Amino acid sequence: MSLIKETEKYLCELVRNIGYDIDNIELVPSSRPEFGQYQINVAFSLAKEKHENPRVIAEKIVNALDNRFINVNIQGAGFINVSFSNEVLKEYLNKCLDGIDNLIDKGDSKKIIIDYGGANAAKALHVGHMRSANIGEAVKRLLKVLGHDVIGDVHLGDLGRQSGMLISEYKRMRPDSPFFDPNFEGEYPKIELTAQDLGVMYPKASVDANNNPERMDEVREITALIDKGDKAYTSLWKQMVDISSEVIKKVYDKLNCHFDLWEGEMDAFKYIPDVLKIMQPYLYESEGALVCDVIKEEDNRPMPPLIVIKKDGASIYGTRDLGTIYSRMERFNPDEIWYFTDERQSLYFEQVFRACYKTGLVKESCKLKHFGFGTINGKDGKPYKTRDGGVMELDSLINIIRDEVEKNIKEEITGSEREHIADILSIATLKYADLLSFRKTDYVFDPEKFASLDGKTGPYVLYTLVRIKSLLKKANDKEFKLLNIDNNEVLDILIKILEVSKVLNKSYEEATLNYIEELIYEVLSLYNKFYNNNQILNEKDDDLRKTYLAVSKLVYNVIHNLLDILAIDEVDRM
């Protein structure tokens, strides 16, 4: 258990013993550091409830405190200020030099499925996919650290209009192929296409279909045929999906995103009949489609019904999501399913979730949650595009950052090591920037700013770690131990590190990583200040040198573990 949590429990017990019935007290980092490390504001709420003087309540609490605190004082109308004694801090933090277990508080373990990634098969990953990947992967790792049982699913968009687009294009390229011969019987051949080919074919088909209604009808027809299980088209499409999957996987690997399940919409297919059977009593026909009402009496906004079967008889993305949820319930029986997609899909997910509960597809005890995120914009405030206004592919985006980041690597580092460092640094830069703002906030993509050594950036973080690692490596001392922590710069670092537990829990509750990044920056910034003003290796006083080294090790350990949650790798030099 973390020191903060343990202390809060103690305080809660203490206040109860005085005669106030409360279930928790918060130890808040002080907004007025000159009065102490922490403030306790409980006297105000109790005063309001009991109609007593907050100052009197504060005095009662203060008088009961034991000697784990020093500098206890009451300010203003009833602010209680306390600081931990150095002995308490040393004893606790000396146990935190390796690993992160002593710094965090685990709750009840839940089984949670995380649906993130969402790449479209047969189309290159683009900017929009990056946030889902980065946020989803980090949240997945965070949940694991907090003791949950997590399953991450890439949930590929491998069914839908792009299949019709690509097959119609292939038909124009190879009209004589057996896939288009209705009389063909036997094994369909292997197609000779690369992911690059598919990347060229899709936009070509898309442009044509958008300008030509007949072509669009053909696309729809092919899409519907796959939906209905057409052998030739399904075989062709599956091959296309496999071809592009390899490339998609490589990009996800670059981003350190590793999925437990590599499934997609097509995998939901076989569950759709069961889903329809269960939902049957709630389905009705509307404008040719089969829909399910999801409006509730208390709604004060339009809530259109969820379309389950289109008027052409084919499934739609909602149907596939329902099938996926059903399959997850059957196979894993999770406590929760979390979705990470663009915020613009929030109404859609609301519809799907309501349909699940209403029809009994999902039991009430299983929580379905959608966590939307904001868009990545250019400096003009509009979604980030290539110079000519096209969709920015994720790979190009990585290369843009890589060009910037290269400038920060020392010239003396060359060859494959340089390449390796550039790889890690560019992903770290991209991720740090991507996770820096609150999940729902749109942010401006600014490669130069992100790759800068100054400010809240990946390079700043990794550079600081490089210095710590170099220093720890040079240290001859066998013993790293906090012995003398009277130095204020040291104390500031230690107190900041105590926040880890709360920061992780807050990040979990809101499914956002910006709090973690903020903490990383604050710790490292305090460490840099300390590093600048103190000689660590050359410190003559044994106790001080051991303490300084222990602080360095503690900082490294904490930041290393936090970066691991964010799926950000480090380098040894740069």
Place this chain on the structure above:
RNA sequence: GUUCUGGUAGCUCAGCUGGAUAGAGCAACGCCCUUCUAAGGCGUCGGUCAAGAGUUCGAAUCCCUUCCAGAACACCA
């Protein structure tokens, strides 16, 4: 049109389950290298928290109104 999200320093953003004097980064200006990676650190400047009214010991935070911006709103995902 209805609903949702947002409006905080010149710029980019935190803070929003009400707490003491509203924060950070960048930019600008000024300091600190016989130094463990100065690729760093320190300082200064910078605010009607969109506007107005309300709730209370206390409001950037909660409620209401208005203005501005973005998004969603049935067979695309």
